[in-house]
Amino acid sequence: xxxxxxxxxxxxxxxxxxxxxxxxxILTESGLESLTLRRCAARAGVSxxxxxxxxxxxxxxxxxxAQEGFDRFRQAMLAARATGTQTPQGRILSLCRGYxxxxxxxxALFALIFSCGPMSQFEDDMNAGDAxxxxxxxxxxxxxxxxxxxxxxxxxxxxxxxxxxTHLFLAGTFGPPGNSSDHHPLFAPVMALLREIGKDPAPN
Amino acid sequence: xxxxxxxxxxxxxxxxxxxxxxxxxILTESGLESLTLRRCAARAGVSxxxxxxxxxxxxxxxxxxAQEGFDRFRQAMLAARATGTQTPQGRILSLCRGYxxxxxxxxALFALIFSCGPMSQFEDDMNAGDAxxxxxxxxxxxxxxxxxxxxxxxxxxxxxxxxxxTHLFLAGTFGPPGNSSDHHPLFAPVMALLREIGKDPAPN
DNA sequence: CTGAAAACTTGACATTGTAAACTTTACATA
DNA sequence: TATGTAAAGTTTACAATGTCAAGTTTTCAG
Numbered sequence: 001x002x003x004x005x006x007x008x009x010x011x012x013x014x015x016x017x018x019x020x021x022x023x024x025x026i027l028t029e030s031g032l033e034s035l036t037l038r039r040c041a042a043r044a045g046v047s048x049x050x051x052x053x054x055x056x057x058x059x060x061x062x063x064x065x066a067q068e069g070f071d072r073f074r075q076a077m078l079a080a081r082a083t084g085t086q087t088p089q090g091r092i093l094s095l096c097r098g099y100x101x102x103x104x105x106x107x108a109l110f111a112l113i114f115s116c117g118p119m120s121q122f123e124d125d126m127n128a129g130d131a132x133x134x135x136x137x138x139x140x141x142x143x144x145x146x147x148x149x150x151x152x153x154x155x156x157x158x159x160x161x162x163x164x165x166t167h168l169f170l171a172g173t174f175g176p177p178g179n180s181s182d183h184h185p186l187f188a189p190v191m192a193l194l195r196e197i198g199k200d201p202a203p204n
Numbered sequence: 205x206x207x208x209x210x211x212x213x214x215x216x217x218x219x220x221x222x223x224x225x226x227x228x229x230i231l232t233e234s235g236l237e238s239l240t241l242r243r244c245a246a247r248a249g250v251s252x253x254x255x256x257x258x259x260x261x262x263x264x265x266x267x268x269x270a271q272e273g274f275d276r277f278r279q280a281m282l283a284a285r286a287t288g289t290q291t292p293q294g295r296i297l298s299l300c301r302g303y304x305x306x307x308x309x310x311x312a313l314f315a316l317i318f319s320c321g322p323m324s325q326f327e328d329d330m331n332a333g334d335a336x337x338x339x340x341x342x343x344x345x346x347x348x349x350x351x352x353x354x355x356x357x358x359x360x361x362x363x364x365x366x367x368x369x370t371h372l373f374l375a376g377t378f379g380p381p382g383n384s385s386d387h388h389p390l391f392a393p394v395m396a397l398l399r400e401i402g403k404d405p406a407p408n
Numbered sequence: 409c410t411g412a413a414a415a416c417t418t419g420a421c422a423t424t425g426t427a428a429a430c431t432t433t434a435c436a437t438a
Numbered sequence: 439t440a441t442g443t444a445a446a447g448t449t450t451a452c453a454a455t456g457t458c459a460a461g462t463t464t465t466c467a468g
Contacts (some may be wrong), residue, residue: 011414011416011463011464012415012416036454036455037455037456037457038456039455047416048418048455049418049457050417052416053415057456057457058456114375115315156369156378156390156393157365157393157394157397159368160368160369161361161364161365161368161397162368164367164370167367167368171318171319173363174360186356186357189360190364193401216446240425242423242424242425243424250448251447251448252425253447253448253449256426256427257446262426409468410467411466411467411468412465413465413466413467415462415463416462416463417461418462420459420460421456421457421459423455423457424456426451426452427451427452428450428451429449429450429451430447430449432445433446433447434443435442438440
């Protein structure tokens with residue numbers, strides 16, 4: 001059976017977790033193209049066919065790594081949100097700064113998270129829990145949701161803006177990446193537009 | 205020599221163009237993961253090693269396809285911009301609609317365009333020509349650039365917003381992709397936020 | 409103690425990217 | 439026209455990868 005999460009370990013200890021950890025390390029050190037079944041297995045100290053007992057092929061491993069990465073992403077945003085001024089606007093700006101910072105610090109993992117086809121992990125998140133990853137965005141946006149309107153409106157505006165900037169930034173569109181995100185001159189205008197969200201919706 | 209663009213064809217006719225065309229067809233029919241040197245070669249009717257005389261390996265072929273795709277992308281946006289109301293706001297809204305529509309109709313090609321590492325093609329574009337791809341965005345944003353401010357400010361706001369929404373939309377974040385982009389309920393709020401761009405920059 | 413199932417290994421195979429050696433074609437030039 | 443050279447394309451070979459099948463080891467319930 002694939003993916004036995006809570007069964008007692010037999011040989012290795014906890015190979016499933018070890019493979020995910022190895023994968024994240026490979027991503028960090030060598031980039032997305034170096035993430036390979038055989039390399040993960042070698043790094044975890046097992047044979048090349050061992051992962052098949054824990055994941056459904058390479059796509060299964062990538063999915064599991066993406067899930068773990070998404071959780072770290074969520075924690076990074078939570079931590080960032082707690083740093084700045086604790087007003088609704090301050091929290092959303094800090095959250096977005098954390099969004100960009102995480103992507104800059106973990107570009108390959110970020111790319112993996114958002115390149116796993118139809119992200120089924122999001123569909124669950126968006127409809128369900130607040131403790132989930134999307135829930136962090138949702139609760140941070142909540143103060144800007146007008147009475148009786150769909151909360152996804154504000155959420156989509158915020159997420160599109162910060163995600164688009166982050167993606168283009170990583171792609172090097174605004175110059176060679178690796179710049180300190182904090183001081184990139186084009187990040188401020190994005191934040192400024194972010195402050196417009198939640199005000200009266202387009203008078204003309 | 206690699207990439208002889210304007211030399212007279214010897215055997216095939218114009219293998220370089222044929223390989224790019226084959227690549228785009230493969231992308232359209234079978235997705236990004238099916239884009240393979242050997243498959244492009246087979247589709248063009250040549251041996252698997254023939255592309256090496258025209259591109260620098262698979263990354264070179266991907267780059268060339270991305271460049272061609274980016275040109276089609278630019279033409280699609282130009283066409284879209286010409287359809288709606290010919291006001292500064294109408295043009296920018298039409299442009300963004302064209303942006304999303306192109307990505308929905310050519311998801312694999314769109315993904316390829318924005319996944320070629322540091323997009324050197326953009327760096328040239330952003331600093332140089334108006335006839336280039338980025339130039340279309342630039343000239344459409346121009347009416348919203350306040351006197352004496354960096355035009356890249358408005359451009360970054362617009363591009364981040366539409367690119368982020370498009371990317372998240374393709375990833376299925378807003379529900380299963382393949383929906384008519386025209387009627388997706390979450391696209392309107394993005395357009396609404398777009399209308400806020402270029403007004404007085406954040407009173408508080 | 410025993411047997412079955414899970415965990416892991418070994419070996420094999422098709423696909424892919426890449427490099428080298430070779431053949432064919434085009435074309436400038438003597 | 440004949441010829442030599444370089445580009446264009448083919449063939450062969452090899453390493454890396456994902457996947458599968460069969461076998462081996464370990465765990466553990468009974």
